[in-house]
Amino acid sequence: xxxxxxxxxxxxxxxxxxxxxxxxxxxxxxxxxxxxxxxxxxxxxxxxxxxxxxxxxxxxxxxxxxxxxxxxxxxxxxxxxxxxx
Amino acid sequence: xxxxxxxxxxxxxxxxxxxxxxxxxxxxxxxxxxxxxxxxxxxxxxxxxxxxxxxxxxxxxxxxxxxxxxxxxxxxxxxxxxxxxxxxxxxxxxxxxxxxxxxxxxxxxxxxxxxxxxxxxxxxxxxxxxxxxxxxxxxxxxxxxxxxxxxxxxxxxxxxx
Numbered sequence: 583x584x585x586x587x588x589x590x591x592x593x594x595x596x597x598x599x600x601x602x603x604x605x606x607x608x609x610x611x612x613x614x615x616x617x618x619x620x621x622x623x624x625x626x627x628x629x630x631x632x633x634x635x636x637x638x639x640x641x642x643x644x645x646x647x648x649x650x651x652x653x654x655x656x657x658x659x660x661x662x663x664x665x666x667x
Numbered sequence: 668x669x670x671x672x673x674x675x676x677x678x679x680x681x682x683x684x685x686x687x688x689x690x691x692x693x694x695x696x697x698x699x700x701x702x703x704x705x706x707x708x709x710x711x712x713x714x715x716x717x718x719x720x721x722x723x724x725x726x727x728x729x730x731x732x733x734x735x736x737x738x739x740x741x742x743x744x745x746x747x748x749x750x751x752x753x754x755x756x757x758x759x760x761x762x763x764x765x766x767x768x769x770x771x772x773x774x775x776x777x778x779x780x781x782x783x784x785x786x787x788x789x790x791x792x793x794x795x796x797x798x799x800x801x802x803x804x805x806x807x808x809x810x811x812x813x814x815x816x817x818x819x820x821x822x823x824x825x826x827x828x
Contacts, residue, residue: 617799624683624717626736627693634689646693647735
């Protein structure tokens with residue numbers, strides 16, 4: 583899966599939870615879920631559950647700890663998808 | 668050090684579905700989940716424990732400069748509806764929680780005697796930030812005083828020592 587596609591998919595996953603539209607519109611790999619997108623920290627669990635459902639993967643606790651920005655989310659999705667192969 | 672966290676219950680109801688499959692497992696230990704399921708109001712217990720974890724995490728983050736998303740490593744030892752401790756990687760934080768009809772508010776401290784020294788700051792106080800950590804400048808002494816701020820829905824709380 584290519585990066586652009588994963589970013590687009592991630593954007594549609596986080597969209598319902600964001601509170602900063604500008605940061606969302608200019609989202610990059612460096613975008614931070616809480617500091618930039620202003621996602622409520624309780625809703626970060628929803629983002630993680632939505633990712634699990636969308637890609638049919640399990641995000642273990644160690645991976646979840648790193649889930650604070652787009653880059654980490656992409657790496658985790660990639661890693662978990664390749665484990666499945 | 669101090670940390671605080673507030674949850675607007677009406678907004679939380681809209682924003683979060685804590686009954687969603689997997690939600691509790693990602694945030695709460697088995698013991699905490701037992702507290703939730705056996706509580707008179709599971710919903711209030713969810714946010715009671717959540718604000719404890721968040722308030723404690725704010726201190727942990729300042730102490731260690733570590734930013735991670737690990738609610739399961741913030742372990743609540745529940746003494747009562749209003750008090751307890753949170754453990755995180757060998758650190759102990761004491762918490763006091765206030766439950767109102769429309770919000771739940773927790774303050775966490777590293778030393779229990781801080782509870783009596785905490786002062787609330789006003790919403791219009793001039794708050795500055797260094798490395799993402801907010802502080803105010805004391806009018807009298809001109810000393811930088813760290814503050815902890817929490818805002819959710821209709822509620823805003825700021826505290827300092």
